Amino acid sequence: MLAVANINKSFYHNPVLNNLSFRVNDGDVIALTGKNGAGKSTLLRILARISQPDGGTVIYNDVDIFKGKASARRGILYLGHEPGLYPSLSAIENIEFASRIHGAFPVAEDIDTTLKNIGLSEHINDPIKIYSKGMLQRLKYALANLLPWSILFFDEPFSGLDIEGKNLALDCLNTWKMKDRTIIFVTHDVEWGLSYCNRLLLLEAGSLKIDKSADSIDVKTIMNGLQ
Amino acid sequence: MFWSLVRKDLHLESRTKEITISMLAFGLTTILIYALAFSASPAMYRSFAPGLFWVIILFASALGLHRMFVLEKEFDAFSLSISAPVDRGIIFLAKWISGTILLIISETVIIPPFVIFMGLSLPNNWLIMIMIIIIGDLGIMVIGSLVSGLAMRAKMSEILLPILLFPLVSPVLIGAVKATNGWFQGIPFMNWQFWVLLMITFVLVFALLGYTIFDHITEE
Numbered sequence: 001m002l003a004v005a006n007i008n009k010s011f012y013h014n015p016v017l018n019n020l021s022f023r024v025n026d027g028d029v030i031a032l033t034g035k036n037g038a039g040k041s042t043l044l045r046i047l048a049r050i051s052q053p054d055g056g057t058v059i060y061n062d063v064d065i066f067k068g069k070a071s072a073r074r075g076i077l078y079l080g081h082e083p084g085l086y087p088s089l090s091a092i093e094n095i096e097f098a099s100r101i102h103g104a105f106p107v108a109e110d111i112d113t114t115l116k117n118i119g120l121s122e123h124i125n126d127p128i129k130i131y132s133k134g135m136l137q138r139l140k141y142a143l144a145n146l147l148p149w150s151i152l153f154f155d156e157p158f159s160g161l162d163i164e165g166k167n168l169a170l171d172c173l174n175t176w177k178m179k180d181r182t183i184i185f186v187t188h189d190v191e192w193g194l195s196y197c198n199r200l201l202l203l204e205a206g207s208l209k210i211d212k213s214a215d216s217i218d219v220k221t222i223m224n225g226l227q
Numbered sequence: 228m229f230w231s232l233v234r235k236d237l238h239l240e241s242r243t244k245e246i247t248i249s250m251l252a253f254g255l256t257t258i259l260i261y262a263l264a265f266s267a268s269p270a271m272y273r274s275f276a277p278g279l280f281w282v283i284i285l286f287a288s289a290l291g292l293h294r295m296f297v298l299e300k301e302f303d304a305f306s307l308s309i310s311a312p313v314d315r316g317i318i319f320l321a322k323w324i325s326g327t328i329l330l331i332i333s334e335t336v337i338i339p340p341f342v343i344f345m346g347l348s349l350p351n352n353w354l355i356m357i358m359i360i361i362i363g364d365l366g367i368m369v370i371g372s373l374v375s376g377l378a379m380r381a382k383m384s385e386i387l388l389p390i391l392l393f394p395l396v397s398p399v400l401i402g403a404v405k406a407t408n409g410w411f412q413g414i415p416f417m418n419w420q421f422w423v424l425l426m427i428t429f430v431l432v433f434a435l436l437g438y439t440i441f442d443h444i445t446e447e
Contacts, residue, residue: 045447049310050306050309052443052446069314070315076310086235088298089238097231098311100231101307101308101312103312
């Protein structure tokens with residue numbers, strides 16, 4: 001589904017990613033972990049084609065995302081660390097715009113129901129700049145439930161969520177997992193990563209140190225690697 | 228897709244009004260300053276009015292363009308558009324057209340006081356002037372959108388924008404001033420059509436250039 005080969009990236013001559021290669025198969029749920037500055041978020045932004053690598057290729061469904069047509073990237077959804085939405089628009093307006101540019105046209109009823117299910121039934125017509133970090137994070141889950149995607153890149157899925165929000169998020173994640181959706185998460189919660197995901201990638205100083213299936217990894221080994 | 232992007236920009240502006248307010252505040256203040264500071268004869272006003280008008284529009288556009296791209300940077304909202312399966316050339320074209328629409332809206336407010344305070348008497352053939360204004364606006368905004376896309380990732384984008392914009396846009400601006408002057412003085416179109424053609428050429432070249440390279444200049 002996705003083949004990453006020899007990705008390099010530097011910022012101001014400081015290497016962030018070094019010769020990174022791995023493959024993602026249909027139905028893979030991958031936890032991408034590593035210390036701060038290891039290059040996790042940069043990698044996700046490259047996979048979503050927001051950032052351009054200095055070298056290497058990212059092949060998605062047999063098409064190089066940096067050389068092929070934009071339509072070849074249909075099915076890729078990126079939910080970054082930042083809200084990635086327009087602060088002056090309301091939740092509904094943001095969802096409608098995001099849907100249209102992703103080629104989807106959800107009906108108003110579905111949007112309302114999804115927002116209600118994720119605990120955002122209030123303030124849905126207010127600009128999202130008044131939202132708390134947790135509310136913005138919930139809005140990302142609403143987006144992921146409404147937009148069509150075949151691979152999801154999600155940077156820190158529990159960031160800013162309270163206990164109720166985390167439970168709602170876990171419900172979403174479990175639903176996606178049961179449907180065999182392909183997901184790459186950036187997470188610092190290794191224990192959750194190993195329990196939920198079927199594969200773990202550990203980045204260290206921009207290089208891939210571990211790429212194993214979750215059931216063959218010892219948590220202590222990873223924790224030692226992160227210390 | 229194109230209209231969704233244009234609609235989003237216009238919708239954002241209807242919510243924030245940041246772009247039009249910044250353009251109008253600059254435009255109207257400058258007109259007032261010039262009108263009150265100079266006590267020139269009507270003939271003198273007539274001779275420098277075209278140049279003054281387009282300089283006001285250029286600076287107002289620079290302010291509007293800066294705000295337009297700042298709105299994309301807040302909350303990293305631009306990542307939503309550029310990570311979507313949308314040709315980035317289309318994003319550029321949408322920014323260009325929505326910017327031009329907002330500039331034209333601002334001009335409808337700026338032009339009446341400009342004419343009144345400068346005591347100008349205008350020729351009757353308004354359609355030609357509307358055509359010159361639209362081509363001039365398209366020219367300023369096509370170059371402005373390209374340059375703003377380039378500058379938006381820079382740390383000092385507010386400085387980089389005018390440094391890149393003003394020299395690049397000067398042929399369009401000279402053409403617009405010459406064409407406006409030709410219309411204003413009642414000179415036959417044949418005598419100043421070169422300047423209109425020059426502006427149209429710049430619009431087409433930069434539209435094509437922007438469509439082609441916007442993909443590369445917006446990447447991190």
